[in-house]
Amino acid sequence: MALLSPADQEKLRDSFKEMTANVRLLFFTQTVGCETCLQTRQILDELPPLSGRISVEEVNLVLEKDKAAQYGIDRVPAIALLSQDGEGQGHDSRIRFLGTPAGYEFISLVHAIMLVGGRASILTEGNRQRIASVDKPVTMQVFTTPT
Amino acid sequence: MAFANPNITAFAVEATEYPDLARRYQVSGVPKTVVNDTIEILGALPQDAFVQQALAGLSQAASHEDTETQV
Numbered sequence: 001m002a003l004l005s006p007a008d009q010e011k012l013r014d015s016f017k018e019m020t021a022n023v024r025l026l027f028f029t030q031t032v033g034c035e036t037c038l039q040t041r042q043i044l045d046e047l048p049p050l051s052g053r054i055s056v057e058e059v060n061l062v063l064e065k066d067k068a069a070q071y072g073i074d075r076v077p078a079i080a081l082l083s084q085d086g087e088g089q090g091h092d093s094r095i096r097f098l099g100t101p102a103g104y105e106f107i108s109l110v111h112a113i114m115l116v117g118g119r120a121s122i123l124t125e126g127n128r129q130r131i132a133s134v135d136k137p138v139t140m141q142v143f144t145t146p147t
Numbered sequence: 148m149a150f151a152n153p154n155i156t157a158f159a160v161e162a163t164e165y166p167d168l169a170r171r172y173q174v175s176g177v178p179k180t181v182v183n184d185t186i187e188i189l190g191a192l193p194q195d196a197f198v199q200q201a202l203a204g205l206s207q208a209a210s211h212e213d214t215e216t217q218v
Contacts, residue, residue, distance in 0.1 A: 036164060072156065075165070094149040098168075099161020108159055115150055123151060127198045131151045138155045138205065140148065143162045143169060143179045 004046050012110065016051035019117030022084040023054050028073045030061045036100045040077035043101055053117055071096070079109070083116045103146040148201070 004012070027044055029037040047054045061068050061076050071080045071092065079097040082090035093116045101109040115121060121128065149157035162169040162177060172181045180188040180201070188200050 094153070094156040096156070096158045097161075098158055099164035101159075101161075105159060105161060112159075121150060122194070123148075123198075124194065127194060128151050130198055130202055131148050131155070134152050134154050134202065134205065136154060138152075139158070139183055140155065140201070141158045141160050141168070141172070141181045143160050143172065143174045143181070144177050145162050 002046065003042060009046075009050060012047075013050045015110070015114065016053065016117075018119050019051060019053045019114060021053070021116070021118040022088075023113050023117045024082040024084055024090055025054070025056045025113075026059050026067075026071065026080040026082060027056055028059045028061050028068055028071075028076050028078040028080070030076050034076050037077045039102070040079075040100045043106065044079070047113070054113060081112055081116045100146065105144055105146060108144075148198070 002009070025044055025047070027041065029041065041058075044056045048056060059067050061073070068074065073080065073096070075098065077098075077100060079101065081093045081095045083093055084090050093112075095112050095116065097105065097109055097112075099105070123131065149155045160168055162174050168174075172179070172184075172187070176189065178191055180197075182188070182201050182205065186201065186205065188197065192200065
């Protein structure tokens with residue numbers, strides 16, 4: 001059963017038309033000991049049918065340790081967003097979601113997909129320059145709850 | 148911000164599914180943003196204020212990291 005209503009599907013389908021680049025969602029999961037992985041999988045499965053530019057690739061945290069380490073993922077469910085160039089080569093956007101992207105988090109995920117998929121950033125030019133001047137590694141964690 | 152600078156990595160963390168992380172960073176309300184484990188930004192701020200706090204905190208953390216322990 002679809003989680004999204006037909007009306008929401010249509011709205012998303014329309015929004016995703018703005019995308020100019022392909023986006024791959026790396027979905028980190030494991031087969032046992034993950035209560036919310038199934039729900040996350042169901043949510044993510046709703047997206048590719050809405051846009052030919054969105055694909056989902058499942059990564060097993062246990063079996064593909066190297067890949068998980070490459071993206072700094074040590075727990076599941078987690079999602080890493082990649083942009084894909086013309087040759088299908090993935091480029092890490094360094095945007096990650098830890099936990100189930102339900103509720104408002106789903107909206108955040110959609111916005112992140114659109115950004116990685118080529119939609120203009122909402123940053124003002126001044127802020128973009130300030131951010132671009134950061135010259136050492138920075139990790140930002142934004143905590144939310146599923147409301 | 149991560150998209151605007153390759154040095155920046157951004158995590159959206161679902162606090163109820165990661166209670167250990169929420170505890171470690173003493174998350175009592177959301178949204179709460181933690182930058183480099185030390186700088187905390189509470190609530191949703193306008194863009195200018197958010198960027199300013201995140202980056203101002205950064206240079207502060209960098210200049211004090213040898214002598215100060217953040218609480």
